[in-house]
Amino acid sequence: MLKRLHFTIFYNRITSSSKMALLMLGVLVYPCQAYAMDWAERALERISKPPLGLPRLVQTEKNEVTKDRIILGRKLFYDKRLSRNSSVSCASCHLPERGFADNDQPRAIGFNGRRSRRNAPTLLNVAYMRTLFHDGRDNQLATQILGPFLDKNEMANPSAGWLVQTVNGLEDYWGKFEKAFGEVANINNIGKAIAAYEQTLLSANSPFDKYWYGKDKSAIGPAAIRGLKLFRGRAGCARCHKIGKYSALFIDHRFHDTGTGSKDDSGRKEVTGRLKDINRFKTPTLRNIALTAPYIHDGRFETLGEVVRFYNRGPVATLPALGLSETQQNDLVAFLESLTGDNIAELISEAKGAHRQND
Numbered sequence: 001m002l003k004r005l006h007f008t009i010f011y012n013r014i015t016s017s018s019k020m021a022l023l024m025l026g027v028l029v030y031p032c033q034a035y036a037m038d039w040a041e042r043a044l045e046r047i048s049k050p051p052l053g054l055p056r057l058v059q060t061e062k063n064e065v066t067k068d069r070i071i072l073g074r075k076l077f078y079d080k081r082l083s084r085n086s087s088v089s090c091a092s093c094h095l096p097e098r099g100f101a102d103n104d105q106p107r108a109i110g111f112n113g114r115r116s117r118r119n120a121p122t123l124l125n126v127a128y129m130r131t132l133f134h135d136g137r138d139n140q141l142a143t144q145i146l147g148p149f150l151d152k153n154e155m156a157n158p159s160a161g162w163l164v165q166t167v168n169g170l171e172d173y174w175g176k177f178e179k180a181f182g183e184v185a186n187i188n189n190i191g192k193a194i195a196a197y198e199q200t201l202l203s204a205n206s207p208f209d210k211y212w213y214g215k216d217k218s219a220i221g222p223a224a225i226r227g228l229k230l231f232r233g234r235a236g237c238a239r240c241h242k243i244g245k246y247s248a249l250f251i252d253h254r255f256h257d258t259g260t261g262s263k264d265d266s267g268r269k270e271v272t273g274r275l276k277d278i279n280r281f282k283t284p285t286l287r288n289i290a291l292t293a294p295y296i297h298d299g300r301f302e303t304l305g306e307v308v309r310f311y312n313r314g315p316v317a318t319l320p321a322l323g324l325s326e327t328q329q330n331d332l333v334a335f336l337e338s339l340t341g342d343n344i345a346e347l348i349s350e351a352k353g354a355h356r357q358n359d
């Protein structure tokens with residue numbers, strides 16, 4: 001009370017131009033502070049109310065997402081010290097400014113420059129994936145982390161125990177696992193924390209969403225509108241890259257042979273051992289696809305135009321040639337380009353916060 005009185009007296013004494021300056025400073029400083037403090041809160045809010053075009057997020061993993069877990073997960077995700085020679089983090093291959101994928105490498109490069117067999121997929125909207133990896137060999141974000149942490153081509157930790165020991169040995173983690181999970185770091189809660197952060201990477205409310213779900217007729221141009229019609233109709237894309245009544249993930253949670261398999265990679269068959277799964281790969285989301293070149297599990301195509309031409313030629317018997325004109329193929333590309341979410345800059349800026357924290 002006394003403080004407020006003092007402030008009022010002080011405030012009344014200063015000139016009006018200084019008042020204006022003070023006010024301006026407040027306007028400038030306040031959002032920065034709110035931003036720095038509340039990114040995790042806003043990320044939590046995003047999970048409870050996903051952007052337009054995404055379905056409700058059902059948390060199938062018994063992984064209650066909390067603010068402390070998101071903050072810890074982000075720290076782990078961007079921490080290179082968690083690889084064998086402190087050179088690789090999750091973000092080395094899932095780069096925030098490249099749609100949480102990697103545009104430079106058709107196939108991911110990790111520990112000691114070793115090349116993985118496959119292209120790093122986007123982690124945007126990964127929370128909705130019922131299976132993980134191009135061949136669906138895992139189905140929980142919290143356990144999936146063991147793959148990259150231990151893979152000798154990725155982060156190359158010799159064992160899970162080694163990784164836990166590394167984390168427990170880093171002073172800047174002390175107390176953080178206790179706060180988030182009520183226990184010291186172990187392989188389960190490391191996974192849960194990273195999964196919590198990954199679940200915040202939701203992006204939609206794209207021009208397409210505004211047009212289709214938001215009924216804003218001017219949100220996309222005529223080429224994209226024609227492309228959408230082809231996508232759902234004659235080109236048959238939406239059979240697998242599904243668009244629902246209230247939301248769209250552009251996936252069907254299934255595996256298909258679209259003529260992309262090879263001697264080196266037979267996809268789903270490697271997991272199930274069943275001959276019928278040969279050359280089948282998981283249907284990837286097409287949201288934010290303009291940001292995540294190159295395309296297909298091995299990154300063989302650099303542009304969306306190449307992917308569309310590939311489908312147009314009729315790659316396998318079950319996907320016969322489409323006979324689309326050059327303009328129609330360009331229309332499909334224009335549609336695919338309308339799927340970029342409107343909060344990408346925000347997600348990148350949240351990621352940058354982690355770098356500041358780890359430096």
Ligand code: HEC
Nearest residue numbers: 089090093108109110116118119120121132133134148154
């Ligand atoms: C060396 C590059 C590299 C690093 C480092 C890396 N990843 Fe990946 N990530 C990949 C590749 C390549 C795939 C696809 C592999 C496959 O399908 O067999 C993948 C797949 C994934 C998937 C499955 C996505 C989907 O839609 O199926 C998730 C989730 C994921 N990574 C998270 C992580 C996390 C968390 C870390 C850090 C602990 C990490 N990655 C580190 C390259 C990398």
Ligand code: HEC
Nearest residue numbers: 235236237239240256260281282283284295296297307311
């Ligand atoms: C039978 C199901 C099916 C149909 C129909 C289909 N797709 Fe796909 N699509 C897939 C699968 C499966 C993959 C992954 C292939 C791989 O990685 O080897 C894929 C990959 C893609 C990719 C690359 C995604 C990435 O992140 O690398 C694009 C783009 C794409 N499809 C667009 C289209 C378009 C446009 C059409 C219509 C002309 C279409 N798809 C029709 C199943 C389908």
